[in-house]
Amino acid sequence: MRGGSSNIAGVLPLFMLFIAGTISAFEDIEKLRIWPLPAEVSRGGRRMRLSEDFKLVTEGSKYGDPSGILKEGFDRMLGVVRLSHVVSGDRNSSGSNGSALLQGLHVIISSSNDELEYGIDESYKLVVASGEKPSFAQLEAKSVYGALHGLQTFSQLCHFNMKKKVIEILMTPWTITDQPRFSYRGLLIDTSRHYLPLPVIKKVIESMTYAKLNVLHWHIVDTQSFPLEIPSYPKLWKGAYSSDQRYTFEDATEIVNYARRRGIHVLAEIDVPGHALSWGKGYPALWPSKNCQQPLDVSSDFTFKVIDGILSDFSKIFKFKFVHLGGDEVNTTCWSTTPRIAQWLKKHRKSEAEAYQYFVLRAQKIALSHGYEIINWEETFNNFGDKLSPKTVVHNWLDKGVVEKVTAAGLRCIVSNQDKWYLDHTDALWQMFYANEPLENITNPKQQSLVLGGEVCMWGENIDASDIEQTIWPRAAAAAERLWTPYAKLAKSPDQVTTRLAHFRCLLNQRGVAAAPLVGGGRAVPYGPGSCLAQ
Amino acid sequence: MALNLLPLHTLLIFVSIINSALLSSADQDSHPYIWPLPAEFSSGEETLSVDPGVSLIVAGDGGGSPIVRAAFERYMGMIFKHTYGRASSLLARIRFLRMVEYDITSLNIIVHSESEELQLGVDESYTLMVSKRNEQSIVGAATIEASTVYGALRGLETFSQLCAFDYSTKSVQIYKAPWFIQDKPRFAYRGLLIDTSRHFLPVDVIKQIVESMSFAKLNVLHWHIVDEQSFPLETPTYPNLWKGAYSRWERYTVEDASEIVRFAKMRGINVMAEVDVPGHAESWGVGYPDLWPSLSCREPLDVTKNFTFDVISGILADMRKIFPFELFHLGGDEVNTDCWKNTTHIKEWLQGRNFTTKDAYKYFVLRAQQIAISKNWTPVNWEETFSSFGKYLDPRTVVQNWLVSDICQKAVAKGFRCIYSNQGYWYLDHLDVQWDKVYKTEPLNGIKHPSHQKLVIGGEVCMWGETADTSVVLQTIWPRAAAAAERMWSSREAVSKGNITLTALPRLHYFRCLLNNRGVPAAPVDNWYARRPPKGPGSCYAQ
Incomplete structure (x- = not known):
């Protein structure tokens, strides 16, 4: 691991005896079986056994866990650790075979605040000692959300011993100091092209936590359907595929809460003015005309009143700092061919391109008025970047080269270049997902700091409840490590991490997530019988 | 209250x-x-x-x-x-x-x-x-x-x-x-086979499958535990057997298997275990190479050794403690006896007994049946055992069809019970079989006499695992298994009359979406090939 963590041994003299040293060779890193790879790791050569009543203790923690986020996270962690096998061995007698008892986890959180704010400290330090006597593992974090990441790492250290039928942690003592490289590590889901039932979205969120992703970008609405209830404009969800392929306002609140309790932000998107045909099912006045239905009518104040209503309703449930306003792929033909709008353009001396700019900027102002900062797809920057609000985050999807330009212009950026990070591109292999570097060609530290992170996009044209998990996983995990792990510790060649990623994929399978084989493209089926680890 | x-x-x-008043209308x-x-x-x-x-x-x-x-x-x-x-x-x-x-x-x-x-x-x-x-x-x-x-x-x-x-x-x-x-159900036995040898299925995934079965009122999980490729289950009497697992991760302890049985029982589902002998058993020899005819010719199990039958007896004794269901599957299909002919000590044994290889196959299956019966189990065998030496099978044997479409007809005529699993329709790994083909096939086809019909205890859809692992198993099973489930549950008249595009298809669309709503990744109904993604955007009910 290219040096770096030698200081850890120094602060833990008690465990010096068992520490084999910080991990230096790449083969050793690959034996760690932790995904994504933590920033700094040292380990030893002993083992501990989890006690039957493995406990959570929080003495000395400043965090009171008022709504049970930590306790729930701890219980979920134990749940997945115990999911794959019945623990029936003798778990409590002191080790005659040299494995000492781990009685529980001592979690110390130094901040009492559990608002899930963007950029919150997600770091943690996990120490699993290795004494002769029963002891507790130690998890320290600034925020409860850092502690949740620590719990995920802890779960990956656990291992079911098939002979003794107990859960063990091998290679103790462990000291892991960890924090993410990027603060924005996203996954997009698309509930317009296909409706995704609530349990499916929850399962996607749960699986994101395993890979330490932290933003669910919810592309709620598009041309095809409008599934979400908007109390201010109650006819909008008439644009749903059917009366029951819908989300109530309470459903959306539930999704946000479910995600928040797992440290995951929900970024809501309405994609205007281009991808919005379904809005007009409830309010045909939003269409340029009955037979030319997209983009939204730029000439009508009603259009912006509806956007204002939607964002006003959004602000009650989507508490993330950002809202996504889309702005991509706007074909303005309907504006120039609809007489009413053509006249309006003429009156206001606007070209179609200027009307597009006018629309996006006006929508931005509405979002700002509701307290949001804005994310827009990159076409908005490519067309009128200098006019965008300085609070805009530009979301790349076309060519990654735009990242350099956006940051040079002083705007923030999220990387999602479609050739490498679009999950619906099933010919994009996991190796490509792994190798896609957000800061490629960006050397200026100030510009680097404007790259908030990246996002893998699960567009829904061919994705429904039946195939979403295997199209997301394991490729999203490859990107997750790119976004989490320090650059210096990332493998220079993806092939170096194959074994570890295969292991993570099998771990997902054990946890009931339908992650696809590594061999083949996205969503490949196994080519024949064989071990999960080898496919 | x-x-x-x-x-x-x-x-x-x-x-x-009420029925007589309203049903007619x-x-x-x-x-x-x-x-x-x-x-x-x-x-x-x-x-x-x-x-x-x-x-x-x-x-x-x-x-x-x-x-x-x-x-x-x-x-x-x-x-x-x-x-x-x-x-x-x-x-x-x-x-x-x-x-x-x-x-x-x-x-x-x-x-x-x-x-x-x-x-x-x-x-x-x-x-x-x-x-x-x-x-x-x-x-x-x-x-x-x-x-x-x-x-x-x-x-x-x-x-x-x-x-x-x-x-x-x-x-x-x-x-x-x-x-x-x-x-009430038409058939008592409404099964689904899973195969944990070609691909290991984690306990949680098996539970997801069992849970989903209960939604379609299926009631038997046929667990094809072991095959050539891997031996994932712990057998305390012969602890080296699960050395034949793919890896130390891809194993079930005895307690895991019991947990699956308990979980299934809570949902009214029996678990029928299978050890497929003597043909599909190469993985047994990873732990006990003596079970192979030779190191270079590893299947079928060595018919000459008492050790072979000791191991079977040990496995069954261990499994009896896990699986309370009265039926136990002994396989018996696709037995290629070349290794018996080509291995010197087996060839000599055959000659000493004046056995053809077919005699030896019969000897093996019947001896395994007696072991199962001694453990108070009713043996189930694949149809080749019936077609090869049917009159020697224990009369309690349940014959499971897979190859020949009229085998149940023949088996019940001889007084055997039968399970229908015609591979042309009810093998879920055949991806080119659409839902309507699954729906239309009738277990009682060609079986006229009521006393014969009664011997067809039901049917089973089979999810063989060569290309089905955790990532695709549920969408390969559903929604097609549901088509068979209705065939086996509902009255024959209801599923045979009328235009199924009107009587069944809208409800199957609805049921597929219901599965999705419950988190089961059932694939689109209108797929030409099973488990394909939806062709484009659209409503769940229209795909």
Whole structure:
């Protein structure tokens, strides 16, 4: 691991005896079986056994866990650790075979605040000692959300011993100091092209936590359907595929809460003015005309009143700092061919391109008025970047080269270049997902700091409840490590991490997530019988 | 809350009156969205609201069973998944009762037998009534009555399918009430095979499969545990056997297997274990190479050694403690005896006994059958055993079809029981079989005599695992397994008459979306090839 963590041994003299040293060779890193790879790791050569009543203790923690986020996270962690096998061995007698008892986890959180704010400290330090006597593992974090990441790492250290039928942690003592490289590590889901039932979205969120992703970008609405209830404009969800392929306002609140309790932000998107045909099912006045239905009518104040209503309703449930306003792929033909709008353009001396700019900027102002900062797809920057609000985050999807330009212009950026990070591109292999570097060609530290992170996009044209998990996983995990792990510790060649990623994929399978084989493209089926680890 | 529970016969008389009054007027082409279709049902024109805090009221000797209580909790979770805080719904009810009065505030479950024994042919019948509580109705609310807890589970599944979340009122509604449903399965054995040798399926995934089976009222999980490729199950008597697992991760302990059996029983599903001998057993020799004819010729199991049968006996003794189901599958298919011919010590043994290789195959299967019978098991064997030496099989043998379409016809003519699994229709790994082909195939085809028909105990869809692992197993099973499930549950008349594009397809679309809504990744119904992604954007009900 290219040096770096030698200081850890120094602060833990008690465990010096068992520490084999910080991990230096790449083969050793690959034996760690932790995904994504933590920033700094040292380990030893002993083992501990989890006690039957493995406990959570929080003495000395400043965090009171008022709504049970930590306790729930701890219980979920134990749940997945115990999911794959019945623990029936003798778990409590002191080790005659040299494995000492781990009685529980001592979690110390130094901040009492559990608002899930963007950029919150997600770091943690996990120490699993290795004494002769029963002891507790130690998890320290600034925020409860850092502690949740620590719990995920802890779960990956656990291992079911098939002979003794107990859960063990091998290679103790462990000291892991960890924090993410990027603060924005996203996954997009698309509930317009296909409706995704609530349990499916929850399962996607749960699986994101395993890979330490932290933003669910919810592309709620598009041309095809409008599934979400908007109390201010109650006819909008008439644009749903059917009366029951819908989300109530309470459903959306539930999704946000479910995600928040797992440290995951929900970024809501309405994609205007281009991808919005379904809005007009409830309010045909939003269409340029009955037979030319997209983009939204730029000439009508009603259009912006509806956007204002939607964002006003959004602000009650989507508490993330950002809202996504889309702005991509706007074909303005309907504006120039609809007489009413053509006249309006003429009156206001606007070209179609200027009307597009006018629309996006006006929508931005509405979002700002509701307290949001804005994310827009990159076409908005490519067309009128200098006019965008300085609070805009530009979301790349076309060519990654735009990242350099956006940051040079002083705007923030999220990387999602479609050739490498679009999950619906099933010919994009996991190796490509792994190798896609957000800061490629960006050397200026100030510009680097404007790259908030990246996002893998699960567009829904061919994705429904039946195939979403295997199209997301394991490729999203490859990107997750790119976004989490320090650059210096990332493998220079993806092939170096194959074994570890295969292991993570099998771990997902054990946890009931339908992650696809590594061999083949996205969503490949196994080519024949064989071990999960080898496919 | 006072409740007058009527004895079963009163309810049944009442139902039969209603049935004769209403069934005749039912439109045959617009069946209710229930899958599989109940034996008898009638519906009305009312819409009833269901209280999110609906309470369970049990009666009868078996009503207090924890199986009933656990199922009630599961189904309430599914029915009210859009209604938040059911856990704290008491408070909500106190608040809401003043404003909203629900039509259905309690679910009565009457179970007459206290026995929780789950065996082939257990009574799965039930009666379900849903009606408004008023002066005209002698039954208030929703009532399920069954002989056994397993009948009650089937009734709960049907009840859950009547419940729909209404997005305008944000409450759960039952449309077309009052409902009177009298239901029972056509076949006692309604199976699904999974194969954990070609690919290891984690315990949680097997549980997801079992749970999904209960939605379609399937009742036997045929667990093809071991095959050539891997031996994932712990066998305490022969602890080296699971060295044949793919890896130390890809294994089931005895306790894991017992947990699967327990989980399945809670859902009224039997687990039939299989060890496929002597043909599909190469992986056994990884732990005990003596079981191979030779190091270079590893299958079938060495027929000459007592050790081979000792190991079988040990495996079965261990498995008997895990699998209480009366049927046990001994395989017996696709036995290529070349290794027996080509291995010197086996060749000599054959000559010494004046055995052909076919005689040896028969000898092996019959000896394995006797071991199973000695453990109080009824043997099930693949059809080759019947077609090769049928008259020597133990008369208790259940023959499982897979190859020849008329094998059940022949087997039942000889007095054997039979399970229908014609590979052309009911092998789920055949991806080019569409739902309608699965639906239309009839286990009793060509079997006329009622006494012969009775010997066909049912059928099974088979999810062989060569190209089905955790990532695709559920979408390869569903929705096609549901087509077979209705064929096996509903009356032959109901599934054979009329245009299935009208009678079945809309309901299957609906059931597939219901599976999706419950988190089961059932693939689009209209797929030409199974488990393909949807072709483009669209409604779940239209794909």
